[in-house]
Amino acid sequence: xxxxxxxxxxxxxxxxxxQALGKTAPNPLVGCVIVQDKKIVGEGFHPGAGQPHAExxxxxxxxxxxxxxxxxVNLEPCNHFGRTPPCTEALIQAEVAKVVVGxxxxxxxxxxxxxxxxxxAGIEVIVGLEEPDxxxxxxxxxxRILHQKPxxxxxxxxxxxxxxxxxxxxxxxxxxxxxxxxxxQLRVACDAVIVGGNTVRRDNPWxxxxxxxxxxxxxxxxxxxxxxxxxxxxxxTQEAKTLVITEEGVNPDFQQFLQNKGVEVAELSPLxxxxxxxxxxxxxxxxxxxxxxxxxxxxxxxxxxxxxILAFIAPKIIGGKTAPSPVADLGLTQMTEALxxxxxxxxxxxxxxxxxGYLFQT
Numbered sequence: 064x065x066x067x068x069x070x071x072x073x074x075x076x077x078x079x080x081x082q083a084l085g086k087t088a089p090n091p092l093v094g095c096v097i098v099q100d101k102k103i104v105g106e107g108f109h110p111g112a113g114q115p116h117a118e119x120x121x122x123x124x125x126x127x128x129x130x131x132x133x134x135x136v137n138l139e140p141c142n143h144f145g146r147t148p149p150c151t152e153a154l155i156q157a158e159v160a161k162v163v164v165g166x167x168x169x170x171x172x173x174x175x176x177x178x179x180x181x182x183x184a185g186i187e188v189i190v191g192l193e194e195p196d197x198x199x200x201x202x203x204x205x206x207r208i209l210h211q212k213p214x215x216x217x218x219x220x221x222x223x224x225x226x227x228x229x230x231x232x233x234x235x236x237x238x239x240x241x242x243x244x245x246x247x248q249l250r251v252a253c254d255a256v257i258v259g260g261n262t263v264r265r266d267n268p269w270x271x272x273x274x275x276x277x278x279x280x281x282x283x284x285x286x287x288x289x290x291x292x293x294x295x296x297x298x299x300t301q302e303a304k305t306l307v308i309t310e311e312g313v314n315p316d317f318q319q320f321l322q323n324k325g326v327e328v329a330e331l332s333p334l335x336x337x338x339x340x341x342x343x344x345x346x347x348x349x350x351x352x353x354x355x356x357x358x359x360x361x362x363x364x365x366x367x368x369x370x371x372i373l374a375f376i377a378p379k380i381i382g383g384k385t386a387p388s389p390v391a392d393l394g395l396t397q398m399t400e401a402l403x404x405x406x407x408x409x410x411x412x413x414x415x416x417x418x419x420g421y422l423f424q425t
Contacts (some may be wrong), residue, residue, distance in 0.1 A: 064222065066126065069229065070193055071134055072096050072163070073105075073137060073193040073196075073294070074196070075135075076093075076117075076135050076165065077094060077108075077137055078094065078138060079095070079096070079107070079108040080094035082110075083108055083111060084187055085252050085254065086111045086279050087111050087349075088347055088349040089204075090132070091109075091168075093108065093116060093138045094106075094117050094136070094137055095116075095117035095121035095134065095135065095136050096121065096134070097132050098135065098417065099132045104124075104128040105122060105126070105132075106121050107123070108120065112347070116150050117136060121134070122154070122157050122318050130155040130159070131159070132159050132160060133159070133160060133162075134154060134159050134161065134164045136165065136193060137164075137165035137193075137201075138165060138166060138201065139168040139174075139178055139190075140176035140177045141168070141176045151177050151184075151314055153371070155181070155186065156237050159186060160186065161186065161187040161188070162181055163192050163194055163346070164189065164192070165191070165194060166190075166191070166197040166198055166199030169204075170186065178190060196388050202214060203349040203350035204349055204370075206370065207287065207344070207349055212341060212344045213254070213340055213343050213344050213348045214350060214351065214371070215350075215363065215370050216249075216253070216369070216371045217353045217363065217369045217372050217373070218246060218249065218354050218372055218374075219375070220236075220355075220374075221374065221376060221388070221389050222377050222380060223376060223377065223378055223379060223380055224380050225286070225388050225389070226381040226382075227388060227389050228265075229381055229383060229386055230383040231408045232316055232387075234265070235265060237375070238375045238415045239281075239413040241414045242413055242415040245375075245417070248272070249352065249373070250279070250280050251272050251277070252318060253280045253349065253350045253352040254281065254348040254349055255281040255282075255351045256281075256282055257310060257351060257352070257355060258272045258283070258352065258353040258355045258356075258359075259286065259355045259358065259374070260286035260290065261359075263284055263286075263297060264290075264291065264292060267372065270282040270297065270303070272425050279303035279304075280352065280354050281303075281304050281348075282297055282305045282306070283307075283308060284308070284341070285303070285359065288309075288313065288314070289307070289309050289317045289318065293320065297326075298321065300324065300325040304327065305326045307327070307329075307337055308329045308330070308331055308334060309328070309330055309331075309334065310330060310331065311331075311332045312330070329342065335367040336359070336362050336363035337351075339358075353368070354364060356387065357390050357391035358391045363392050364402065365393060370379065370416075370422060371419070371421050371422065372419065372421075374418045374419075375412075375417050376413050376417070378415070404420030404421060405420060405422075406420060406421045407420040
């Protein structure tokens with residue numbers, strides 16, 4: 064499908080916004096383009112919390128050419144004083160003629176008031192251009208605003224017969240290089256990646272972006288016992304930071320060992336996925352990637368910490384009655400109780416396949 068000029072400009076806003084993937088939490092990803100006579104005269108994106116918004120960078124870039132221009136922005140301009148002044152006033156002072164907005168901001172501090180402020184100032188406003196793509200880009204931001212907890216994504220790789228490892232626990236590698244690179248890119252867009260103690264013991268993962276981009280997410284280990292190896296890639300914090308979360312008073316000697324390594328330690332009781340997500344919400348996180356084994360994945364699904372599934376499927380057969388699967392026991396006994404995914408998409412990457420879907424729980 065050929066895009067018209069307005070659609071092209073909004074898609075360009077989304078492309079600009081993506082330059083700050085993984086860097087804006089708790090703020091959204093926003094790009095802005097300013098156009099005169101169908102020529103771009105200014106552009107910008109929001110680089111991170113506390114810094115100017117996309118519209119401000121675009122207006123600075125456009126200078127006097129912003130007067131009488133059309134402004135494209137994927138999220139409604141803010142209309143309140145937060146860490147930065149309202150973007151609506153900057154647009155009004157620049158005397159722009161028209162503002163095209165991709166989606167209304169779900170934040171109650173904004174939510175329609177920015178659009179109304181621009182209209183009251185005599186600026187033409189169009190809302191909803193390329194809205195599905197705008198919503199998807201900031202789905203984590205929207206969810207966090209509406210539900211006061213981070214957006215959770217469960218990622219796993221399995222064989223065609225549903226195994227994530229052999230009966231001995233060997234899992235390197237289920238999928239090919241191309242699929243793993245896709246995961247590295249996903250990590251760039253997430254604020255944290257979570258595993259359990261078994262994953263640390265069996266796989267000794269790095270959980271970094273592996274040069275797919277910056278930044279690396281915060282690597283989080285959940286462990287009730289802290290029965291963890293002293294030699295682990297995750298304890299090397301030069302490239303990426305690590306947080307270990309355990310219960311109160313558990314193994315203080317090992318906690319001190321981790322802290323001496325530069326690893327942050329936090330205590331939560333009870334230690335559950337929901338408690339961890341609440342803790343990460345307070346730390347201003349938007350999106351959390353769960354790359355854990357089946358037991359922790361089941362717990363996170365049951366307590367509503369997972370909202371999106373990304374499964375990679377390798378054309379391999381392992382077999383084995385005791386070979387682990389991506390999700391352990393959920394306590395379901397009837398097929399009618401199965402958790403259903405919505406808005407499914409799928410495709411291939413290298414020799415493997417991927418399936419993505421949304422899981423909304425009440």
